Amino acid sequence: EGGEPPIRGKPLQDVDEKGRSPTFPHLAGLKNGDSANSFVHQVASGRFGVTPEFLVTAKQLEIKIAQGAKPGEGGQLPGPKVSEYIAGLRASKQGVTLISPPPHHDIYSIEDLAQLIHDLHAVNEKAGVSVKLVSSIGIGTVACGVAKADADVIQISGGDGGTGASPLSSIKHAGCPFELGLAEAHSALYNNGLRDRVTLRADGGVRTGRDVVIAAMLGAEQFGFGTIAMIAEGCVMARVCHLNTCPVGVTSQKEELRKKFPGTPEHVVNFFEFVAAEIRELMAHLGYTRFEDLIGRADLMKSSETNMGRVAKTKSMDVDQFFSGIPNTSEDRSFLRATMEGGAQVMKEEIVHINGFSTDLDRDICKNDAVVKVISDNEGEAAVQYKIQNTDRSTGAMLSGDIARAHGNNRFKGKITVEFEGSAGQSFAAFTLPGLSMRLEGEANDYVGKGMHGGEIVVVPSKNAGFVAADSSIVGNACLYGATGGDFHAEGRTGERFGVRNSGAFAVAEGAGDHCCEYMTGGVVVILGTVGRNVGAGMTGGIGYFYDIDGEFEDKLNTEIVKKQRIVTPEGEAQLRTMIERHNDLTGSKRGAEILNNWEEEKGKFWQVYPPSESQSAIVTVVEEDPAAVPLRVSASAPDGEMCFLPVGGQLNPEQTQRCAD
Template identity: 60%
Template sequence: GASPLSSIKHAGSPWELGLTEVHRVLMNNRLRDRVVLRVDGGIKTGWDVVMAALMGAEEYGFGSIAMIAEGCIMARICHTNNCPVGVASQKEELRKRFTGIPEHVVNFFFFIAEEARSLMARLGYRSLNEIIGRADLLKVRESVSLTKTQSLNLDCLTQLPDTRDDRSWLNHEPVHSNGYVLDDELLSDSEIQAAIQSQSSVSKTVQVVNTDRTIGARLAGAIAKQYGNNGFGGHITLNVEGAVGQSFGAFNLPGVTLNLEGEANDYVGKGMHGGEIIIKPYAAATYNPAENVIVGNTCLYGATGGVLLANGQAGERFAVRNSSAKAVVEGAGDHCCEYMTGGVVVVLGKTGRNVGAGMTGGLAYFLDEDGSFPAKVNPEIVKIQRVITPAGEQQLKELIETHADRTGSQKAKTILANWSEYLPKFWQAVPPSEKDAPEASTDTAASKVPASAQ
């Protein structure tokens, strides 16, 4: 879709090669019954489905072709926020151009199924299950007139283990349950249930380990089911201690505060819509939090609201596709604020390369103590400037004050105590959609800060 042309044409390998190799190895090691093979990557027709089935696939993924069915014209500018038909844009005027409806996609797949059915009928079979892994039905075309393919040996695609008689490997064991998870315990707690029902307040403390994943997601789901995304009038506070697994605070909602003392894996705050996620190191930690990673990669992915405050550094792709959330961290890896469309991000430390790639909305502030930041910015869309408006300074300072108050960050306190010294060291990343925002606009003299602070 939006990948660089070099990736589309030259990265990866044909699905036929990967599928047949995996199917062969699993069959030879008597492990095929333990896996369901799904193939994708250029699957477009019923013919592709039948070919994939003969080579061992049981499930088939459709990507670009399904988007085309609902109106995509493959303009290949998804990353610019300027999709001409509104499929991949957050701009209201462009989204109004989107004419696709679910029925278009459904109808397309009906035709895919009909083509696959007719091909199977010509082969003499009634269902896909009957032909999965039947590579003996594949034959190499002999009437090939294209010189560059005449010498190809396709035995790797056609010489697969014989599955005509023994089809038992298609009988997979039932998918295992994840068992009892922490959110089950939270939702079964009578005080939390009472707080949800009566929209009152409650605070709980829980111990976690890194196999406790997606903490808070089911809690948010239970609240949303009853009150919607913004209707909950109570307040639930979870004080979490330990090293938590992936997706901590995913889909968090207003009225829910997650306080973590420890560290978190990837995807913190994924899809969060509101509330607060506050992360700080163990109380007994002897290291400098500002110089150590405390949350993993891809935090705030697709967030539409809420606040994330982390007393430490974040991994790569921090705030990728962030739409409205606010965040303060003390350092970040590569691709910070990638594809961001809204919200505010403050980084009180060093970042990696490619900052702001595809960033079309929102504002970001970066503390640059060694002068290396400008070289790390992707300049295709965003421009950087110093914090030159009172509104921008106020926005930045208030977020840092909140960060210091919630996390106890020593670095934030140092910055606030020496504000006139640190303010000139901040860069503000401004995409075109925010150039006239009061926090970034320099159109009027009244909006400018004194020259000494620039």
């Protein structure tokens, strides 16, 4: 979660005879072909580190809906833990707190989840998509929806695991045991004929071989170990993960603490060997020689009346649902295999779900000879035109995936321009890269520019449109969600949550709905029209410019973090004007032309919105030495040899007098 250095995505080819690699000088015992790449890359609500290259180098992509230890709470990485390295991975600023939203702002229904799964399958067709759900009552219905949404893996997360950075109240009191949700999910999927479509995984409190066997009997095929694996490598459960003061360096970014890390790979390997040995002993006791024969066999469990009555808090607990509600699968084992067209069954791990006709347009673009040549040669230009309709979803994601696989995030030297005409479906121009230009004449649905990393997206109304562009919505909600770069221009209004979690895109639109620039950490957003409420909530980086036509903007701004001012610096004025001029060049905007033609008057109607992390930048603050200030002297009593100043003709207050007294 949170990004991974691109260098880890490629197999090692520079290992010497001593097993050392200049790529990873701190590792030993390497050989050519080894990979430091994580098998699963996570897409969480903050979308930190989610770039096209991050997505295409994964074997599996996990959508984390929530964590079992803190369900529904989102997350926060305190500023002291945001080192230069972490800030680079997450496209943010060193030392600035990073806030993840509690929900995914492109998921408000099972259909929205299906769209995100569709996006990920489009950008990386070879990777399976897993969805991490929190164990709870009613999770079976949700699991059925996730299976129908074409997820490959469903992970049920229990409340007994979790990070030490979770609030103590959540660790102690929130969440349910994984057994509860796992049993319900397995039963619901099996009873609705969906069990063979997905793999079930359990985590959150899995610690021993016995836990693994019980999870398997309740339906799990895969198992996740988190906290216990950290303990095996040296974690002492100090529960200060969020303070950057871990005494054994497991969760600290401080070099002096990291040097105290006691763990070795052998510690973790030994732990899992003991877990496997315990599993083998339990299987032998039950009389089974194959682990998969235990999966879904809840009939092999019974309630321990002795243990249930021993502890007061379990005396009134009813566990009958674990035995009476789970289907008996002792004879029907077909759910362990995926059923293909024609009836053939294969291992679920061998296949992933493939998007259907909704990505046919993207496939056509990827097969275009001119496009293929530019990508393979890594030079030259290609320009192609297509009609588009609202059933064409995630258009551009597959093309971006092809570029990222060949050239990574920033090594593509060619230029591909794709022009569309019509009404685009969800996630138009998702995950675009430098060198890719997507232009749409018409309109687009939600999530335009989701995960944008570079390039250019332009959306303009149809030439035959009978409406005023600046007063009409032209793109939907949550556009530029998690963007890390690139330029976006819309001649018209955007929906709600425009620029949510923007980390680096430069964008111009002519109006926006509620929650504009929410959780933003970088980039610049210019709005040439009215906006809805709650502007800048959770915004810790980047700059916003808002054209206050109706004089109501001040009431729409969330001032918990950000501040506002009129444009006071030449650099700020130049940045705003340059972006509007570029917007006019690309869209022919009438609103932009009106502003530029009367610049001296209209620039005074703009508010500049900025968080504390940007307050000292040249864009925001005029830094000048006061010529009327006369330095008195360095006071011996002033802290850190502070220089004291006295304005000519001015007076010192008592505190200043004391600090500067000699």
